[in-house]
Amino acid sequence: MLLFVLWVPCWAAQAPPPPADLTQRAGFDQRLGAQVPLDARFADADGRPVALRTLVHGKPLLLALGYYRCPNLCDVVLNGMAHTLARLDLEPGRDFEVAFVSIDPRETPADASHARTMLARMHPDARVPRWHFLTGDRASIGALAQAVGFRYFYDARLQQYAHAAGLVAITPDGKVAQYFFGVSWPPxxxxLALVDASRGRLGNLVDRLVLLCCGYDPTTGRYSLAIGRSMQALGVAFVLALALWMLWLRRRARA
Incomplete structure (x- = not known):
């Protein structure tokens, strides 16, 4: 134990510093409304070919990019996804689709299958077997990453990929709808993002009312109370109420 305690700070001191242009080379560029390449082809965890078009057949898609052999961030992202989705009343595979796409063209369906098995074992309530764990070639990965604004690069010094963390909600016709940054997201x-991205296929009247009062904030990747929209609605309601009251008073005076 003593040797381990002494080794950790030594390893940290010897680890190379991050590149000076890290934030320019790795991150998210929000491209709301952008079209994802629906004809891009990948392989699922069982080795079967999958086109993105088949994942968005009438359902919104929740997309995450990373890689299965990632020693740090991607495990946190996958576990955060499972933790959040287990608390939704919407079900993957039935109401929406979930896809995790590897950015490493060297990874194989075996890597995806291992990640699926481990995650399903840790989160039995998240319906992980219904998710899509995909691998692909450099061209397909690059086309998808560019479409959703996902910037990443391979750091040969660390022998790891540098990349951002977050989710992308995609509409049934393959358009980028919303972003959720980080590794933890309010269910x-x-x-609301899935209901909004579904273009009316999901949700109920309560969801519609909530979406009217809340707006998506692209700077935070979250929904917040749309103060301006709410004030406009209240103003219109007040004017209508005042007009009806004056009309009632006029009719009463004539009577």
């Missing part, structure tokens, strides 16, 4: 906000 209520994620549900």
């Amino acid at each position: 209520a906000s994620l549900r």
Whole structure:
């Protein structure tokens, strides 16, 4: 134990510093409304070919990019996804689709299958077997990453990929709808994003009213109370109420 305690700070001191242009080379560029390449082809965890078009057949898609052999961030993202989706009343595979796409063209369906098995074992309530764990070639990965604004690069010094963390909600016709940054997301906000991205296929009247009062904030990747929209609605309601009251008074005076 003593040797381990002494080794950790030594390893940290010897680890190379991050590149000076890290934030320019790795991150998210929000491209709301952008079209994802629906004809891009990947392989699922069982080795079967999958086109993105088949994943968005009438359902919104929740997309994450990373890689299965990632020693740090991607495990946190996958576990955060499972933790959040287990708390939704919407079900993957039935109401929406979930896809995790590897950015490493060297990874194989065996890597995806291993990640699926481990995640399903840790989160039995998240319906992980219904998710899509995909691998692909450099061209397909690059086309998808560019479409959703996902910037990443391979750091040969660390022998790791540098990349951002977050989710992308995609509409049934393959358009980028919303972004959720980080590794933890409020289930209520994620549900609203899926309902909004579904173009009326999901949700109920309560969801519609909530979406009217809340707006998607692209700077935070979350839903927040749309103050301006709410004030406009209240103003219109007040004017209508005042007009009806004056009309009632006029009719009463004539009577």
